Amino acid sequence: MTAGIASLGMYDHPAQQAANDALWTALGEALRRRGVAAPERLDRTRPPEAIWRDPALLIAQACGYPLVTDPDLDLRVVAVPVYAVPGCAGARHFSHIVTRRDDGRRGIADYRGARAAINAATSNSGYNLFRAAIARCAGRTPMFAAVIDTGSHRGSVAAVAGGDVDIAAIDAVTWAAIARFEPEAVAGLRILAATDSSPTLPFVTSRHTSRTTLALLRAALDEVSTAPALAETRDTLFLERIVPASIHRFAALRGLERDAARAGYARLQ
Template structure:
């Protein structure tokens, strides 16, 4: 096959670039040994959204919400990562609802008519899980006075810290990376609550990828996760294991959306 592209852009803090590069390099080497040609360099030249739609996509990680809600996103799940992070276990993850440490509000209900930040309305961790948590508290389809869309979890953290917003839902793995590699970014913030859990961000390939190549990807990924020589790489990425899975595992992500709609809160606002 042609040399397919690869991306690990969902959890790719600058301090994790070397670990992601090495992880993919080891996966690509194993694929090559099975006759599957793969580009050795991760693609950081374009957005993850563009990469998900690339016809020559071989390997990437995607958000679970567009996976189940965007009919034009033609992806096949390879596996579900398990992260060694608080709030994450057995292929699940939560979002931390964060506020400023000096904000006296002690409950989520106390943030009614305050300002929220979300990374994207297409995000599971920043929007879908947040909406599901707020839905029981909403009145007439509203809860916040305003919702700003920042473009990234890192920007949402900054918006809360600088006072442009009062509250945000931050993916637990992203928050762990900031805590380890960039603690100043979350200085002055505290975790108010956690959202419900949902499946972690899946490793995927294009739906057009052959079944034989999908099988080889799963084997190569499993070998890399079990390789003792890559222990430091996995530690840098908080990656503990990968569970084989398919798209059906993400039905719960869509169910959270449906529950919010049924509660009269289809839009986080």
């Protein structure tokens, strides 16, 4: 039996990679005990977006927004994480809208004509939630002088800190990791506002994965999310527990997109 592909690349700060490796070692062993062929190592050779499209995908973490907007993304939701990050209770997360500490503007509406950063137009936390927040005050007109795609939340943090842009939305779990492991990167920033909350990034598998294997994946995830020996590993990843879920949980993300369009703000601009 050929082992599938595994990735934990969505929250994989360099200071968290050893913890993700330890989590995967335990998860892989739990799967193999249940008769599921699991790879020995996580795949870090490709971006997560490419791994999602691999029909051999056994387990990965994905963004929920493309899950419900990209018809070519053939994935099945396995479970969702609960994070020990303030404001992320109940398998939900949100984004911090951030600016520089020395920027005197006090509210989102004050940033008309500013420069904004996104990590990707396919991102829920860096784009979809950000757009929903801006749509409420944009008045059906462009809000920003420029919107720059940085390619990552870490890139957006650097762009704001360096003065290339004035404002960005940063996933709260990513922000917590940067604040813990690279406090100097966010020392010059402040949180301006919070976006709406939304379901956390799901653990997914290929649509080709059998329902039997799906059930075994859920059981193995539950095991590693409660194992006492992994407490320190989970703390490094801000991981409180993992609960079963389906794709229906993410329908609200498409609703945010539709609400913004109805407000005359179909794209962040």
